[in-house]
Amino acid sequence: MIFWFSGTGNSRLVAKRLSDKLDEPMLEINALTLAHCHVTDAERIVWVFPIYSWGVPPVVRRFMGRVQLDCDVPHHMVCSCGDDIGLANAMWRGDLAARGWKGVSSHSVQMPNNYVSLPGFDVDSPRVEQSKLEAAVARIDAVARDIAGGRCIDDVVPGSIAWIKTKVIYPLFVKYEMNPGRFKATDACVGCSKCARICPLNNIEMKHSRPEWGRECAMCLACYHVCPNHAVAYGKRTEGKGQYMAPSDL
Numbered sequence: 001m002i003f004w005f006s007g008t009g010n011s012r013l014v015a016k017r018l019s020d021k022l023d024e025p026m027l028e029i030n031a032l033t034l035a036h037c038h039v040t041d042a043e044r045i046v047w048v049f050p051i052y053s054w055g056v057p058p059v060v061r062r063f064m065g066r067v068q069l070d071c072d073v074p075h076h077m078v079c080s081c082g083d084d085i086g087l088a089n090a091m092w093r094g095d096l097a098a099r100g101w102k103g104v105s106s107h108s109v110q111m112p113n114n115y116v117s118l119p120g121f122d123v124d125s126p127r128v129e130q131s132k133l134e135a136a137v138a139r140i141d142a143v144a145r146d147i148a149g150g151r152c153i154d155d156v157v158p159g160s161i162a163w164i165k166t167k168v169i170y171p172l173f174v175k176y177e178m179n180p181g182r183f184k185a186t187d188a189c190v191g192c193s194k195c196a197r198i199c200p201l202n203n204i205e206m207k208h209s210r211p212e213w214g215r216e217c218a219m220c221l222a223c224y225h226v227c228p229n230h231a232v233a234y235g236k237r238t239e240g241k242g243q244y245m246a247p248s249d250l
Ligand SMILES: Cc1cc2nc3c(=O)[nH]c(=O)nc-3n(C[C@H](O)[C@H](O)[C@H](O)COP(=O)(O)O)c2cc1C
Pocket: 005, 006, 007, 008, 009, 010, 011, 012, 049, 050, 051, 052, 053, 054, 055, 080, 081, 082, 083, 084, 085, 111, 112, 113, 114, 115, 219, 220, 221, 246
């Protein structure tokens, strides 16, 4: 069973390719499955998600704390990231241990960056985007082989000052930078509702043909990136920034 969460589609691509290679069914982490999810039978669990501020997205951690699993099976983590993951795999192992589950392997896959909501952060150039997507194909296939073989391995890119990034910056980010109150639609909004439809947590409501954000935000930025008129802003921080949505297939 592959539990997956994705905003702009990178992790969905990873999950889909792993599902094909490993012949594992996929189950999305979203508003519905967060409310209720009961798995009675699985050969293994593969957790696929993007890295948020060198940690596991809070929405995924919430799901990890809630999902009912009636089977004692090996767990694997495969995260997509723009660059590096800090000690996110240790965080994932800690959350697993709290449920009495055992993590066998963790892998990271570099994919195009979608993080734009702090000064200095923007999407990759088209050339970098393309080369990351091309390299991801072989990387995911290698990850699938490790998982199929049951390899006990941590094959991730922690990056520099990993401890500080995960132990110090991640909690600050979650507390102060995951604020759906900063999202707004600009005058370029035509009320197409694509932002509302893509939100995995159903957190966007259309009122008088304008999106309004509630409090259940995963900070996945899908609403910002999917907008065909670039009309979703996160305060002033996304001014002049690019957009990225993953292709439908690799
Ligand atoms: C809130 C947020 C925080 C992020 N933090 C990191 C990070 O710490 N390290 C990194 O390499 N990429 C980071 N990224 C980039 C994403 O992990 C990366 O683009 C990922 O592949 C997006 O996956 P998705 O398309 O499935 O949503 C961040 C993205 C978001 C939205």
